[in-house]
Amino acid sequence: MNFGFSEEQEILRGEVRKFLDEHAPLEEVRRQAEATDGFSRELWSRMSALGWVGLTIPEAYGGAEMGLVTSVVLLEEAGRGLFPSPLVSQTLAAQAIMRAGSDEQKQRFLPGLADGSRIATVALLEESDRFDPEGIALLAAPDGDGEVLRGRKCCVSDASAADLFVVVYRSSAGVGPDGISLAVIEKGGAGVSVDAHPSVDLTKRVSTLTLDGVRVDEGIRLGAAGSAWPTVSYIFDVGATLVTAEAVGSAEGGLAMTTAFAKERTQFGSPIGRFQGVKHPLAEMYVDVESFKSLAYYAAWALDQSADDAAIAVSRAKAYASEVLPGMGLQGVELHGGIGYTWEYDIQLYLKRARWVRPMFGDADHHYQRVAALGGL
Amino acid sequence: MDFELSPEEEAFRDEVRRFLDENLPPVEERKPEFEGEWQRKVRDKRWVGFSWPSDVGGGGGSIMEQVILKEEMSDRRAPSLGTCFMGLAWVGPSIIHYGNETQKQRFIPEILDGKYQWCTGYSEPGSGSDLASLQCKAVREGDEYVVNGQKIWTSLAPWAEWIILLVRTSSDGPAKHDGITCLLVPMKSPGVDVRPIKNMAGSAVFAEVFFDNVRVPAENRLGEEGQGWQVTVSALASERSSISEVQGLVRRYAELKELAQTTQKNGRPASAHGPLRARLVRVETRIEAMRLNGLRFLTKQLKGEKLGSETSINKLHRANLEIEMGEIALEICGNAASVASGEATPGGGKWQHFSLSWPEVVIGGGTPNIQRNIIAERILGLPKD
Numbered sequence: 001m002n003f004g005f006s007e008e009q010e011i012l013r014g015e016v017r018k019f020l021d022e023h024a025p026l027e028e029v030r031r032q033a034e035a036t037d038g039f040s041r042e043l044w045s046r047m048s049a050l051g052w053v054g055l056t057i058p059e060a061y062g063g064a065e066m067g068l069v070t071s072v073v074l075l076e077e078a079g080r081g082l083f084p085s086p087l088v089s090q091t092l093a094a095q096a097i098m099r100a101g102s103d104e105q106k107q108r109f110l111p112g113l114a115d116g117s118r119i120a121t122v123a124l125l126e127e128s129d130r131f132d133p134e135g136i137a138l139l140a141a142p143d144g145d146g147e148v149l150r151g152r153k154c155c156v157s158d159a160s161a162a163d164l165f166v167v168v169y170r171s172s173a174g175v176g177p178d179g180i181s182l183a184v185i186e187k188g189g190a191g192v193s194v195d196a197h198p199s200v201d202l203t204k205r206v207s208t209l210t211l212d213g214v215r216v217d218e219g220i221r222l223g224a225a226g227s228a229w230p231t232v233s234y235i236f237d238v239g240a241t242l243v244t245a246e247a248v249g250s251a252e253g254g255l256a257m258t259t260a261f262a263k264e265r266t267q268f269g270s271p272i273g274r275f276q277g278v279k280h281p282l283a284e285m286y287v288d289v290e291s292f293k294s295l296a297y298y299a300a301w302a303l304d305q306s307a308d309d310a311a312i313a314v315s316r317a318k319a320y321a322s323e324v325l326p327g328m329g330l331q332g333v334e335l336h337g338g339i340g341y342t343w344e345y346d347i348q349l350y351l352k353r354a355r356w357v358r359p360m361f362g363d364a365d366h367h368y369q370r371v372a373a374l375g376g377l
Numbered sequence: 378m379d380f381e382l383s384p385e386e387e388a389f390r391d392e393v394r395r396f397l398d399e400n401l402p403p404v405e406e407r408k409p410e411f412e413g414e415w416q417r418k419v420r421d422k423r424w425v426g427f428s429w430p431s432d433v434g435g436g437g438g439s440i441m442e443q444v445i446l447k448e449e450m451s452d453r454r455a456p457s458l459g460t461c462f463m464g465l466a467w468v469g470p471s472i473i474h475y476g477n478e479t480q481k482q483r484f485i486p487e488i489l490d491g492k493y494q495w496c497t498g499y500s501e502p503g504s505g506s507d508l509a510s511l512q513c514k515a516v517r518e519g520d521e522y523v524v525n526g527q528k529i530w531t532s533l534a535p536w537a538e539w540i541i542l543l544v545r546t547s548s549d550g551p552a553k554h555d556g557i558t559c560l561l562v563p564m565k566s567p568g569v570d571v572r573p574i575k576n577m578a579g580s581a582v583f584a585e586v587f588f589d590n591v592r593v594p595a596e597n598r599l600g601e602e603g604q605g606w607q608v609t610v611s612a613l614a615s616e617r618s619s620i621s622e623v624q625g626l627v628r629r630y631a632e633l634k635e636l637a638q639t640t641q642k643n644g645r646p647a648s649a650h651g652p653l654r655a656r657l658v659r660v661e662t663r664i665e666a667m668r669l670n671g672l673r674f675l676t677k678q679l680k681g682e683k684l685g686s687e688t689s690i691n692k693l694h695r696a697n698l699e700i701e702m703g704e705i706a707l708e709i710c711g712n713a714a715s716v717a718s719g720e721a722t723p724g725g726g727k728w729q730h731f732s733l734s735w736p737e738v739v740i741g742g743g744t745p746n747i748q749r750n751i752i753a754e755r756i757l758g759l760p761k762d
Contacts, residue, residue: 001386001441001679002379003672069378259757274760276746279753286752287690294669295662301378316662323659372658377634377648 003297009073016052016077024083026346029203032084037161038205039084048116053087057094061110067304068238072245072297079249082349084203086119086158088242092235093120093166093184100182100222100231109164109184120164120184122235123153123209131236131362133177133229138169138211140181146217147171147181147225149191152210159207160196163187166222167211168232177229182222185214201356202349234303237311240318240361241303244296247321247357251289251328254350258282258332261347265337278335285328292320312374319367322358329354380672386441393449396422401455415456416491425459426469426489433473433485440678444620451624460491463533467612468495468541471559475600475608484561496537496564498528498586499609505530506747508543509554509606513588515544517595517602522546522560524568524591532741534571534584537564543605550603557605561597568592578733618674618684619667619691626664626698629731633657633702633709640709640723647709656705660698667694686755689748696739696748703732 005013023043024032032040047053055071057063064070071091078087094113097106112118128135140147149169159165165185172179185192191212199206222228259282262273272278295317302310329351333340340347358364371377382390400418402411419425422436428443429435438446450458459465469488472480487493504511513526524544531540540562547556564571568591573581600608637648637657647653670691674684706728707714718726739745753759 001382001672002676003669004378004676004680255757259759262759271760273753274762276750276762279757279759280746280749282757282759283749283752284693286757287693290687290690291663291666291670291694294673295666297378297673298669301380316665319658320662320666368655368658368662371662372654375658375661377637377654377657377661 003294005069005073009070012070013073013077015050016074017080019047019050020077020081020083024081026081026349029082029084030349033202038158038203039086039161044085044116044119047085048114053090053116054094054110054114056091057098057110057114061106062114063094063110068241068300069297069304071242072300075242075246076249076252079246079251079353080253082203082250082253082353086121086161088239088246089121089158089162090116090119091242092122092239093164095238096122096166096182096231096235097184097222099234100228101184102223105184105220105222113164118163119158119161120166121156121158121162122239123156123159123165123167124232124235125154125156126152127154129154129359131366133180134175136168136170136180136232138167139173140169140171140216143215146215147221149183149185149211149214149216152208154208156194156207156209158205159194159209160205162194165192165209167209168228171225177233179226180229180232181216181225182228182231183216184220184222185211185216186220189214199356201352203353204356236361237299237314238303240314240367241296241299243357243360244292244317244321245300247325247354248289248293248296250350250353250357251285251292251321251325254328254332254347254354255282255285255289257347257350258285258335261336272335281331281335285331288320288324288328292317292324295320312371315362315367315370315374318362319364319371322362322367323364325354325357326351382441382445386445389442390445390449393446397449397453397455401453404454412456416460419458420489425491426465426485427458429469429473429485433481434489440675444618444675447621448624451621451628459489461488461494463497463537463541464488464495467497468539471541471599471608471612472561474611475559475604479596480561480599493538494533494536495539495541496531496533496586498531498540498542498562500530501527502529506744508609509552509557511543511545511557513542513544515546515558515560515593517546518592520595522558522593522595522598524560524562524588524593526588528586528588530574530583530741531571531586532583532737534564534586535573535581540564540569540586541599543609546602546605554606555603557609558602559599559605559608560593561599562591562593566591566593576734576736578730580734617688618671618678619688619695620671620675622691622695623664623668623671626667626695626702629702630661630664633660633706636706636723636728637709640711642709642711653705653708656701660701660705663694663698667691667698670694686751689743689751692742692748693745693752696735696745699735699738703728703735707732 051064052074054063055066059065097109113120126137138151140149167183167185169181170179171181191214193210194207196207262278263271265272299313299317302313332347333351336347339345424436427436427438427446431437472484501511515522515524542560542562544558544560545556546558550556568589570587571584573584575581638646640647710723713722716722717729754761
């Protein structure tokens, strides 16, 4: 019985924290986020060289062949200081290829993702903003021995930096899980265009991907046409888990910032952290972070083990996190008073991150409903 | 991460399961004489005081074995292991830690055998959350202490034969904790007066206890004079990973879920109503979070680290959940929630009783605001009030 991390994982945590403390303090993060793609290419290559970018990719394709539990450690640390990078997108794209791709496709795509030389993301959502099979309406038209895609995918993370898009679409009309397909589409191909949008969370990038007559053949389709829903569903679960892990870090970062402020800021002749009106909300935040942290750790373990309760475990974690995070972000700003309202002070960045996390891979309402259904309520 | 049991732990679990198969009939088949037989048998297995060292008569069980034993017992709805509730929970551990040989030999076997109940004289009318301000006074006269004062909220006092009592033996010392001493006092001592208090659920399980020139032999002092605070804190601080509390909540939630699914509201099961469904699933998720928090605490213990203030996390969750589950149940019952007992209300009134009994848990072990102070001050390092 050990619901904790291995020595190796703890060493990784220490290394990541040291690296990010040194290279990505918040003033540096703000600068990096202003870059065209919203992150530092230089740090990305250094992290790739350390093996952190291809953490979950098999060794045969140049990765470190670790489980999602190890990714949780990396993302928690990345979240703590709001480090901007396409780590989550890269991991999800790699997971999709690992799960549904042929040996040839793995050989073709994974080494570039493992060494960070190529950046990949997943294009899942559409205007309907749904996380079930019905949300996938982009219908391919048959085209000889292949298919042609014409339509849009919405809220695609890190698309402006991506070289590869793992796109979800339908090979045959319908609303259920049958007919759903996945393909790896390259940037720069005919008909592929990305519209990057200004984002509220400066450290995250969001775009619309437009596919205007993009051809898909067997070489880039992951698995047989129409058979991809189990992989897509798995990617939703992994995405929810990794985003929650990153949110554990950002929630702890925001809490630490507000706690430090409450110890320094003096009013009525006392540090404001002495007043129960200040210290009790901070204690409640701690309770909530520790709790969705436990749920997220377990979800990652359950996914790694393909445990029977993996889906409900993921939904519990994301539901709890999505429910409490925005409130924590708001409290953080409020407890700072006027200074917290300024662009210059960093606590606002944590509120924006919390709001970015809330709907990502399903909000509290979506995941609580799933917990209810899976839990036999 | 690894949730597997070791081969030795699995063997122990199988032993417990075999014992339960052979000795524990289903709840509805248990006869009145069953409880006595059960208690003798689990005592023979040394499962009463299982966590205590074997040289005092305990079971010497490892941390994992304690968890396994509790889980298996709870899964099968077995009666308690031992009947001397407070004796097993903290009086015994305090005596094992601070008692002299005579005290150990006298009290520990009687606690394990469940000969009588202990009660706990900590709180006073003026000293609740601020326990160290207690005023019940003991003055040394020769070989005796003479005790005068009052205790309150003393659970089991009407039935208990002994009380573990905190008294003030000195008001000097730099801190108010300094002058506190712990005495073990027979409830039959002349001058002890117990007045039961009826709680809001209508039960009288706690009482006021008055001490009027009660003479206590000095040999009944536990630890040194002035060491009472340490004795108490060490007993209350033998923090556990909250595994058994979680099991209680899991069972209660299963009953609540059944109530929601079998009670009709506006022609549909209550569980199909959006807002109620949302509250139920929120409760379910928090119980699971508590369970997993508990496993993280357990992992820490297994690594040889002591648990501290982090256990307040689950105390806060539990307080919220006890209250919330009662409220959800009443909402499900609808107007029948106004009926206190009998066939006219689902469950025969048990939810009404449950919804009026939360203070026992929520206030008894330190109020939620005290738990928030503990987290804020001891974990987050914010200045003390």
